[in-house]
Amino acid sequence: MSYNVNEKGYYGEFGGAYIPEMLYPNVEELRQNYLKITAEPEFQAEFDALLKDYVGRPTPLYFAERLSEKYNTKIYLKREDLCHTGAHKINNTIGQIILAKRLGKTRIIAETGAGQHGVATATVCALMGLECIVYMGEVDIKRQAPNVARMKMLGAEVRPALSGSKTLKDATNEAIRDWINNPVDTYYIIGSVVGPHPYPDMVARFQSVISKEIKEQLLEKEGRENPDYVIACVGGGSNAAGTYYHFLDNEDVKIIAVEAAGMGVDSGESAATSALGKVGVIHGSKTLLMQTTDGQITEPYSISAGLDYPGVGPMHANLFKTGRAQFISITDEQAMSWGLKLSKMEGLIPAIESAHAFAVLDEMKFKPEDIVVINLSGRGDKDLNTYIDYFKL
Amino acid sequence: MNRINQKLKEGKKILSIYFSAGYPNLNDTVQIIHDLEKNGVDMIEIGLPFSDPLADGPTIQASSTQALHNGMTTQVLFDQLKDIRKTVSIPLIIMGYFNPMLQYGIENFCKKCAEIGIDGLIIPDLPVDVYAEEFKETFEKYGLKNIFLITPQTTDERIHFIDSVSDGFIYMVSSASVTGSQSGFGSIQEDYFKRIATMNLNNPQVIGFGINNKETFNLATQFAKGAIIGSAFIQYLTENGIGKIEKFVKAIR
Numbered sequence: 294m295s296y297n298v299n300e301k302g303y304y305g306e307f308g309g310a311y312i313p314e315m316l317y318p319n320v321e322e323l324r325q326n327y328l329k330i331t332a333e334p335e336f337q338a339e340f341d342a343l344l345k346d347y348v349g350r351p352t353p354l355y356f357a358e359r360l361s362e363k364y365n366t367k368i369y370l371k372r373e374d375l376c377h378t379g380a381h382k383i384n385n386t387i388g389q390i391i392l393a394k395r396l397g398k399t400r401i402i403a404e405t406g407a408g409q410h411g412v413a414t415a416t417v418c419a420l421m422g423l424e425c426i427v428y429m430g431e432v433d434i435k436r437q438a439p440n441v442a443r444m445k446m447l448g449a450e451v452r453p454a455l456s457g458s459k460t461l462k463d464a465t466n467e468a469i470r471d472w473i474n475n476p477v478d479t480y481y482i483i484g485s486v487v488g489p490h491p492y493p494d495m496v497a498r499f500q501s502v503i504s505k506e507i508k509e510q511l512l513e514k515e516g517r518e519n520p521d522y523v524i525a526c527v528g529g530g531s532n533a534a535g536t537y538y539h540f541l542d543n544e545d546v547k548i549i550a551v552e553a554a555g556m557g558v559d560s561g562e563s564a565a566t567s568a569l570g571k572v573g574v575i576h577g578s579k580t581l582l583m584q585t586t587d588g589q590i591t592e593p594y595s596i597s598a599g600l601d602y603p604g605v606g607p608m609h610a611n612l613f614k615t616g617r618a619q620f621i622s623i624t625d626e627q628a629m630s631w632g633l634k635l636s637k638m639e640g641l642i643p644a645i646e647s648a649h650a651f652a653v654l655d656e657m658k659f660k661p662e663d664i665v666v667i668n669l670s671g672r673g674d675k676d677l678n679t680y681i682d683y684f685k686l
Numbered sequence: 687m688n689r690i691n692q693k694l695k696e697g698k699k700i701l702s703i704y705f706s707a708g709y710p711n712l713n714d715t716v717q718i719i720h721d722l723e724k725n726g727v728d729m730i731e732i733g734l735p736f737s738d739p740l741a742d743g744p745t746i747q748a749s750s751t752q753a754l755h756n757g758m759t760t761q762v763l764f765d766q767l768k769d770i771r772k773t774v775s776i777p778l779i780i781m782g783y784f785n786p787m788l789q790y791g792i793e794n795f796c797k798k799c800a801e802i803g804i805d806g807l808i809i810p811d812l813p814v815d816v817y818a819e820e821f822k823e824t825f826e827k828y829g830l831k832n833i834f835l836i837t838p839q840t841t842d843e844r845i846h847f848i849d850s851v852s853d854g855f856i857y858m859v860s861s862a863s864v865t866g867s868q869s870g871f872g873s874i875q876e877d878y879f880k881r882i883a884t885m886n887l888n889n890p891q892v893i894g895f896g897i898n899n900k901e902t903f904n905l906a907t908q909f910a911k912g913a914i915i916g917s918a919f920i921q922y923l924t925e926n927g928i929g930k931i932e933k934f935v936k937a938i939r
Contacts, residue, residue: 311784313741313810314835315859317844456747462738469740476839476862574785574811575738587759588789589737 296541296617298497298608302490305614307607310489312577315473319481320577322396324491330395331388331498343387344502347420348377350384352503354510354666359638366659369520370641370669371507373532380644380671381500381532382413382484388499389482390417398480400424404468406433406461407598408440409671410484415449425449428467430460433598440675458592461602465576485529486606489577493534493606500535507666508539520664524549526649527620528564528600530609532670537618547619549657550609551650553595554622564593564601565622567613575603581610596625596679597645599671623652629683632673644671645679689777689805690831690854693728694890700912701903701938702729702892703919704781706749707766708758709735714928715766721931723776726939731808731914734763734782741810743866745917749924760790764798771803779833781808792821796828806831806854818851833857838878842885849887856889858882858910860896866917871896871905879909903938 302308302324310320330336344350352372361368373381386403393401401418403425405411411427418425427444431453434441444451457463465488472481486493486500508518523540525533527550540546555563563569570581575590582604583591595601605613612618632648635641643651647670659665673680680686693700703722707715715732722730735750735758742750763780770778780799787795787809799807807830812821814834825832831854836845839862848856860875871879875896882891893906894914906913915938922934 309816310813311811311816312813314814314840315741315837315862315864317813318837318839318841456744457737457751466738466740470743470864473741474863474867571789573788574783576740577811582785584785584789586789587761588786589754590785 296608296612296615298490298494302494304607304611307578307580307610308490308493309579310577311574311579312489313473315476316469316489319472319476320489326396327392327491327495330392336391336395339391340388344384348383348387349375350502351506351510352376354507354514356514357639363638364654364659365661366663366665369511369664369666371503371536371666373503373668373670374641374643374647374672378409378413378416379674380409380413381503381535382410383416384502384535385484385496385499385531386410386413386417386482389495390421390423393423393480393482394421396480398478400426400475400479401482402426402428402468402471402479403482403484404428404461404464405484406430406464406601407675408433408437408444409599409675411449411451412440412443412447414482414484415444415447418449419447426471427451428454428464428471430454430458430464432459433461433464437598460592462590469576485531485602486534486608487529487576487578487602487604493578493608496531497534497538497608500531501538503532503535503668504537504539507536511664515664519543519546520666522547522549522659522663522665524551524650524653524665525668526551526600526646526670527605527609528553528602528646529604530606532668534606534608536668544617548612548617549653550612550618550620551653552620552622553597553600553628553649554624555594555596557624558622562594564595566603566605567620568622570604578607580604580607581613597628597649599644599646600649621653621656623649627652627655632680633684641669642673643669644673645676647671688829688831688854690729690779693777694855694911698728699907700728700892701726702731702912702914703727704731704733704914704916705919705923706733706735706746706753707763708753708756709749709920710752710923710927712756712758712762713766715763716770718928718931719770719774719778721928722935723774725932725935727776727935728912729777729779731779731781731916732763734760734780734786736783736786739783741864743864743917745866745920749920760786760795764802767802777805778803779806779808780804784809784812793824796824796830799830800828804830806833808833808857810835814848814851822851835859836882837862838874845882845885845887849889852889854889855911856887856891857914858891858893860893860906863895865895870902879906883909900938
């Protein structure tokens with residue numbers, strides 16, 4: 294059994310391309326070309342060179358000694374927080390911008406929630422000299438002023454999404470509408486493993502460099518390629534997809550997916566899609582999705598802006614449904630306390646998204662000889678205001 | 687014979703109107719349908735509101751959002767329409783996004799439509815290949831016509847495929863856009879209308895998106911069997927309420 298995408302764009306029953314006919318030519322062009330172009334040696338060479346010299350890859354696999362001692366197991370952290378722009382997001386935008394250029398596109402659009410993907414997109418557009426428009430919910434623009442400023446410095450235009458709840462899902466709707474209105478010259482860089490096929494697969498492939506490096510680095514450090522556990526937080530699920538990718542079909546490696554419980558799974562203020570979602574269609578993909586009984590998409594909540602998406606990517610929906618991955622939800626409170634704990638114990642201030650993943654250490658028991666890899670997907674600079682408010686720093 | 691097929695056999699050009707069910711007020715649905723038929727509209731698309739309508743522009747999305755606030759749901763719409771066929775004889779189509787239908791249950795949804803006397807569905811985010819593989823049989827069992835969209839970017843090959851799985855009409859999107867974003871047609875649209883008109887398709891074509899007055903209606907129907915007005919009608923309801931529908935329709939023809 295494979296947990297990867299099949300040739301029709303599905304992970305089990307999830308995925309596909311549920312898109313209006315107006316988007317069909319754009320998505321079809323991408324579907325027909327993405328594997329071909331990304332397999333070309335010139336593409337690979339450019340992608341690898343930029344990941345190395347611009348992003349700063351490979352990112353270290355760091356043995357967290359104090360943490361390991363405390364939890365009596367071997368804990369390694371994959372240091373995506375050291376990537377240029379502060380998180381794993383740029384692995385994907387580098388890949389997609391090269392692809393966009395190969396397809397002859399001149400205008401780039403993107404959606405963003407907290408602004409991390411927006412910054413990563415604005416960055417690669419500056420790098421390549423391409424026009425960049427980032428859609429961002431009006432509410433998020435107010436909440437994430439520093440990232441809005443970064444995008445502007447990088448030359449991007451930030452357009453407020455004024456419809457619906459004025460957050461990430463609405464920014465995504467607006468980006469899709471822009472693409473419908475500009476089908477010829479425009480390329481849409483989606484930031485997570487969501488959207489119509491081939492996006493979930495394409496983004497997972499660009500992020501798969503994370504697990505590729507984990508294998509190489511573990512071999513060097515431990516004499517074995519495969520850890521016992523890989524752990525990552527899941528909003529849409531791009532850092533998780535990259536962390537799991539090369540271990541998906543090796544069931545000796547246990548997969549843990551950490552979702553944001555917000556104020557608590559049953560509180561009505563949560564983003565724990567696996568617990569609260571039902572099968573539905575959002576942004577062109579059939580997946581698990583938080584919605585009313587009438588099929589209206591509901592607004593999720595998490596203190597971490599990067600995890601409050603009402604769905605998960607179809608790969609993750611399938612990992613949940615099949616039981617291949619264990620899903621755990623972590624509250625705001627647990628995640629915030631880990632933000633502080635990791636800072637004090639290891640000298641690493643994590644993004645609040647990433648802090649959720651660490652809280653698994655309190656929820657599960659590991660054996661002393663287990664090798665546990667946690668993806669530290671981003672650094673906490675962007676969250677400083679939230680930390681300040683929360684801890685009255 | 688299905689009312690859609692029958693209507694399209696008539697010699698005249700078809701005027702079809704879209705509105706969002708539950709807008710401006712929750713219980714306006716039946717009154718709007720009555721007034722549209724009484725004033726000579728040939729076909730009606732009843733919009734089932736959705737929280738995230740990807741293919742719609744701000745006018746229709748705002749009306750959907752308001753309708754949802756007003757309390758519109760799939761079940762409420764079905765309840766409002768249960769006696770509609772006692773008084774209304776023109777074709778009625780439900781236009782909505784796939785997710786609310788999926789949650790209602792596709793078979794249940796189709797069954798309910800058949801009971802009410804709905805003639806067809808337009809589901810912009812249900813791709814034609816998924817429909818053909820998974821849902822065509824169910825739709826046909828309940829006598830529902832599924833209407834597909836084509837755009838200026840749709841290839842001839844795909845248009846022929848869509849024609850082959852359609853039985854009713856083909857919804858020609860006038861330009862690459864979401865609803866309500868164009869006004870008037872240029873030479874690009876005319877060339878596209880002409881190209882489609884000469885393809886000898888089995889299904890008649892009805893043009894939508896960008897039709898907002900008599901002039902655009904007349905131009906579109908030079909090349910196609912009919913035309914659909916959506917955003918302009920919603921805008922009119924926003925400004926005038928539901929009491930002056932006659933004036934809107936008479937201004938078109």
